[in-house]
Amino acid sequence: MALRAVRSLAILSNPLRTYSTSGPLVNVSINEKTGIATATLQRPPVNSLNLELLTELCTTLEQLEKNKSRGLILTSSSNTVFSAGLDIYEMYKPNMDRYKQFWTTLQQTWINLYGSSYPTVAVVNGHAPAGGCLLALSCEYRIMLNNFTIGLNETKLGMIAPTWFAASMRNAIGTRQTELALITGNLFTTDEALKIGLVDEVVQSKNEALEKAGKFFDKFKRIPPHARTMTKTSLRGADIQALVKSRNEEMNKLTAFINDPKLQEAIGMYLESLKQKQNK
Numbered sequence: 001m002a003l004r005a006v007r008s009l010a011i012l013s014n015p016l017r018t019y020s021t022s023g024p025l026v027n028v029s030i031n032e033k034t035g036i037a038t039a040t041l042q043r044p045p046v047n048s049l050n051l052e053l054l055t056e057l058c059t060t061l062e063q064l065e066k067n068k069s070r071g072l073i074l075t076s077s078s079n080t081v082f083s084a085g086l087d088i089y090e091m092y093k094p095n096m097d098r099y100k101q102f103w104t105t106l107q108q109t110w111i112n113l114y115g116s117s118y119p120t121v122a123v124v125n126g127h128a129p130a131g132g133c134l135l136a137l138s139c140e141y142r143i144m145l146n147n148f149t150i151g152l153n154e155t156k157l158g159m160i161a162p163t164w165f166a167a168s169m170r171n172a173i174g175t176r177q178t179e180l181a182l183i184t185g186n187l188f189t190t191d192e193a194l195k196i197g198l199v200d201e202v203v204q205s206k207n208e209a210l211e212k213a214g215k216f217f218d219k220f221k222r223i224p225p226h227a228r229t230m231t232k233t234s235l236r237g238a239d240i241q242a243l244v245k246s247r248n249e250e251m252n253k254l255t256a257f258i259n260d261p262k263l264q265e266a267i268g269m270y271l272e273s274l275k276q277k278q279n280k
């Protein structure tokens with residue numbers, strides 16, 4: 001907490017620096033006038049989160065923190081998919097060294113995004129199942145385009161959403177709605193998501209979403225950054241600490257879980273069903 005406060009106070013005195021961390025999978029641009037960064041996921045066809053994409057995103061978030069960013073918009077280069085969640089191939093017959101690296105990077109990406117000192121907005125311009133929903137939930141504000149779906153659907157795939165996925169959802173929609181959403185693995189339509197507070201605004205176009213995102217950032221013009229950050233830490237810090245404490249234990253459980261032949265069979269069948277869908 002004290003460190004964060006010191007860092008936040010530094011924001012008041014340090015001028016903004018411009019920089020570029022764009023990579024092939026995450027394009028980063030900075031609006032020179034506002035200092036707001038836009039990170040655009042660009043891994044066609046569905047921005048599934050593999051080790052390489054997560055590594056780029058994780059590094060981007062670290063750089064934004066280091067450079068005392070004024071804010072971040074997280075969005076997708078696709079017109080129909082924000083992110084299809086974790087790349088299922090990272091969990092299918094995995095190489096265990098890579099799998100461990102993949103999961104560690106996912107954990108760190110969440111810690112960096114959910115716990116960022118700078119304000120964050122997800123412009124959800126397409127479907128956002130599972131890990132895609134997690135990315136959106138890790139931001140402070142979600143603006144979603146109409147006619148897509150969002151939710152933590154892990155149970156439908158025979159998986160369990162880890163506790164920090166659940167904590168991120170609970171932070172947005174409360175315990176009751178989270179329990180219902182998780183046990184049913186529901187994917188919400190945009191309007192349903194708006195109704196339960198899973199997203200904050202629904203818009204018709206990406207331009208409209210970006211305009212609304214700008215209005216969200218404007219709210220902080222007259223708020224001292226250290227007060228903003230410390231308030232966010234007081235609300236989200238316990239969730240982050242819980243993961244930090246249980247990281248190794250979670251990895252051990254996941255390692256056992258992913259090697260279960262029944263789970264591997266289920267994942268194989270799910271991948272097949274996604275392929276079949278394309279052939280129809």
Ligand SMILES: CCCCC/C=C\CCC/C=C/CC(=O)SCCNC(=O)CCNC(=O)[C@H](O)C(C)(C)COP(=O)(O)OP(=O)(O)OC[C@H]1O[C@@H](n2cnc3c(N)ncnc32)[C@H](O)[C@@H]1OP(=O)(O)O
Pocket residue numbers: 045046048080081083084085086087088089127129130131132153154157159160161162250253254257271274275277278
């Ligand atoms: C402590 C103990 C805890 C225990 C924890 C236990 C388990 C671990 C936690 C597990 C957590 C998992 C979280 C996840 O994120 S799992 C991923 C879930 N994602 C999904 O279910 C989404 C699947 N995809 C879709 O529904 C659709 O693709 C779509 C996003 C709605 C987009 O539809 P559309 O535009 O029509 O595209 P296609 O369906 O035709 O897909 C194109 C292409 O992409 C492939 N693909 C889709 N999703 C993924 C994915 N997530 N990973 C890898 N590949 C994906 C799809 O197969 C097509 O490929 P081909 O072109 O080769 O056929």
